Amino acid sequence: MDMKIAIYPGSFDPVTKGHLDIIERSAKMVDVLIVAVLNNGTKSPLFSVEERVNMLREVTKDIKNVKIDSFSGLLVDYAKKAGASIIIRGLRAVTDFEYELQMAQTNRIMDNSIDTIFLTTSLEYAYLSSSTVKEVARYGGNVEHFVPEYVVKKIEDKIISMKKS
Ligand code: PNS
Secondary structure, eight states, X not given: OOOOEEEEEEOOTTOOHHHXXXXXXXXXXXXXXXXXXXXXXXXXXXXXXXXXXXXXXXXXXXXXXXEEEEEOSOHHHHHHHHTOOEEEEEEXXXXXXXXXXXXXXXXXXHOTTOEEEEEEOOGGGTTOOHHHHHHHHHTTOOOTTTSOHHHHHHHHHHHHHHHHO
């Protein structure tokens, strides 16, 4: 029988509890879930791709069928290479919808063998984004509610090293 492989792509700068919620829930639906960090983003990230991959590995280490990777170029090309037929995305609120619909339709036109499945983010994380986490952290706020414990430490270290340089 064919393995059901899905990709959960994103910037993950850094991974939040909202992402982790999507990872845990979607991993139950497929044989293998590949969490893939985009390597050619135009935004200036807080964490390098390697750091983001490492954080994701650490916070998902107990979920057996999750693999962490990075990719550059088109998502559909990466998905094909990885043997994935499903793209997973989280929808927090209606404000996400237009962008997500545009991406899903563009991807589907480029490769109609790949489908995008949307999971609605659990309500407790519906307000959460990596950008707000970074903003709170930059001004010395507590990010424990928003990101896994391991990531809290990494954010603190990063902010300290940025202040020194
Ligand atoms: O976490 P993000 O930043 O919302 O994730 C966006 C991501 C990585 C899913 C998207 O930018 C992407 O797939 N980029 C790869 C380039 C691509 O395939 N673009 C065509 C689809 S519009």
